[in-house]
Amino acid sequence: MKKAFFYILLFSVLFSACNSSREEAEVLILNATILDIASGEEIPGKMIAISGDTIQAVLDMEEKDNFKAAKTIDAKRKFVMPGLWDMHVHFRGGDTLAVENKDLLPLFLAYGITTVRDAGGDITTNVLNWRKKIGTGELTGPTIFTSGPKLDGPNPAWPGSIEVATPEDIPAALDALEKLEVDYVKMYDGSLSKEVFYGIIAAAEERGYKTTGHMPMSADILEGVDLGLDGSEHLYYVMKACSPKADSLTRVNPGYGMMNEIIDTYDEELAKQVFQRLKDQQVYITPTLHIGKTLAEVLEVDHSKDSLLPYIGDGIIDTYRGRIQSAKRAKSAGNSMRNKMEQKSMEMIRPMYNAGVPLLAGSDCGPYNSFVYPGESLHSELERFVASGLTPREALKTSVINGPAFFEVQDSYGSIEKGKKADILILKKNPFSDIKNLRQVSAILANGQIFTREELQEMLETVKQ
Numbered sequence: 416m417k418k419a420f421f422y423i424l425l426f427s428v429l430f431s432a433c434n435s436s437r438e439e440a441e442v443l444i445l446n447a448t449i450l451d452i453a454s455g456e457e458i459p460g461k462m463i464a465i466s467g468d469t470i471q472a473v474l475d476m477e478e479k480d481n482f483k484a485a486k487t488i489d490a491k492r493k494f495v496m497p498g499l500w501d502m503h504v505h506f507r508g509g510d511t512l513a514v515e516n517k518d519l520l521p522l523f524l525a526y527g528i529t530t531v532r533d534a535g536g537d538i539t540t541n542v543l544n545w546r547k548k549i550g551t552g553e554l555t556g557p558t559i560f561t562s563g564p565k566l567d568g569p570n571p572a573w574p575g576s577i578e579v580a581t582p583e584d585i586p587a588a589l590d591a592l593e594k595l596e597v598d599y600v601k602m603y604d605g606s607l608s609k610e611v612f613y614g615i616i617a618a619a620e621e622r623g624y625k626t627t628g629h630m631p632m633s634a635d636i637l638e639g640v641d642l643g644l645d646g647s648e649h650l651y652y653v654m655k656a657c658s659p660k661a662d663s664l665t666r667v668n669p670g671y672g673m674m675n676e677i678i679d680t681y682d683e684e685l686a687k688q689v690f691q692r693l694k695d696q697q698v699y700i701t702p703t704l705h706i707g708k709t710l711a712e713v714l715e716v717d718h719s720k721d722s723l724l725p726y727i728g729d730g731i732i733d734t735y736r737g738r739i740q741s742a743k744r745a746k747s748a749g750n751s752m753r754n755k756m757e758q759k760s761m762e763m764i765r766p767m768y769n770a771g772v773p774l775l776a777g778s779d780c781g782p783y784n785s786f787v788y789p790g791e792s793l794h795s796e797l798e799r800f801v802a803s804g805l806t807p808r809e810a811l812k813t814s815v816i817n818g819p820a821f822f823e824v825q826d827s828y829g830s831i832e833k834g835k836k837a838d839i840l841i842l843k844k845n846p847f848s849d850i851k852n853l854r855q856v857s858a859i860l861a862n863g864q865i866f867t868r869e870e871l872q873e874m875l876e877t878v879k880q
């Protein structure tokens with residue numbers, strides 16, 4: 416080879432290596448330590464390339480010259496993980512409170528929550544509109560999965576619910592939900608009969624809809640599971656199945672009044688069998704521990720100085736009164752069921768987790784649910800999981816891994832990998848060593864947008880006003 420030709424060749428190879436072969440991304444996160452929530456691995460020295468709302472590549476830092484981007488984020492000494500999912504929230508309170516609900520959407524992002532599962536309310540049209548606008552970037556907030564209206568029996572407990580009085584009403588109710596393009600079916604037990612409860616599960620299963628929610632206390636959760644029930648909210652119904660007295664108590668008085676005796680007669684061996692069934696059928700259980708504790712202690716704790724209270728609109732604060740009134744009534748009647756529930760719930764978490772029951776982190780935040788604040792409450796829920804005996808990483812799985820798994824979208828969520836959605840949380844401290852470190856947000860990426868700590872702070876100030 417002639418020397419001149421060799422140099423031309425060498426030059427062109429180098430030139431192309433430095434320039435034309437560099438792939439383009441919109442954002443590069445450099446020097447990241449990626450937290451793999453599924454395995455617990457901490458993977459240092461990574462570069463994450465992002466295009467639009469998608470992770471384009473995850474490479475070693477040595478390969479960083481393969482990419483160029485207009486924006487870079489240095490994540491040195493920081494921890495990078497997928498955004499959080501709150502699997503039980505509510506938007507509600509009627510049209511007059513729609514704006515107050517909407518104003519709280521940025522709170523989720525500020526706390527690292529990039530997806531929420533709305534468990535039903537009475538402002539469905541608004542929620543569907545936000546779901547769309549958040550998707551297109553016109554509105555700032557978390558990705559929303561919604562049940563739309565709840566399904567309840569005659570004279571539903573919550574406004575906006577669809578009345579399903581008899582099994583004959585089920586097809587029309589599901590048609591209505593299908594028309595709204597809801598993401599799953601939420602049932603409520605204001606007056607739902609057990610026949611209708613079972614009927615909804617079977618019919619929704621046939622149409623390919625997931626079902627979860629409350630259960631009439633006259634029903635049996637495992638019968639629901641056999642028909643295809645996909646989830647259960649709060650722990651009453653699982654707890655009921657763990658008492659050998661459940662059937663006889665149901666025959667006498669099928670209501671929440673039986674919970675005291677259910678808890679007193681809770682049977683560990685029976686519980687093991689119940690958990691095995693829930694595991695085998697992959698029934699997602701949302702314990703809502705934080706709201707349980709908050710409502711159990713609502714009369715003892717002074718919430719007037721809560722740091723998040725100033726973010727909540729006056730109309731929503733008004734809705735907090737109901738729970739306080741019912742707590743007062745329970746207290747004067749000597750009813751301490753909430754305290755017992757809370758204690759038993761905490762004891763059930765570790766055994767359920769060990770049995771392989773998929774648990775979901777859901778805060779139940781929203782109007783009427785006093786002092787359970789959007790965003791912050793999911794952190795409190797995860798902290799309750801840890802207080803009940805889960806490791807921080809196990810607690811994180813209930814949000815980051817099991818959230819997407821409930822909707823069978825784990826191909827797009829749950830880890831920092833090529834092709835997955837770039838809903839990303841950059842943290843100053845490692846949450847594997849202390850779950851409270853999850854509150855140390857440095858930046859958030861969601862729906863193709865970056866929010867720095869400063870921008871999140873500004874966003875919070877706007878919510879406050």
Ligand SMILES: [Zn+2]
Pocket residue numbers: 503504505534779
């Ligand atoms: Zn709820």
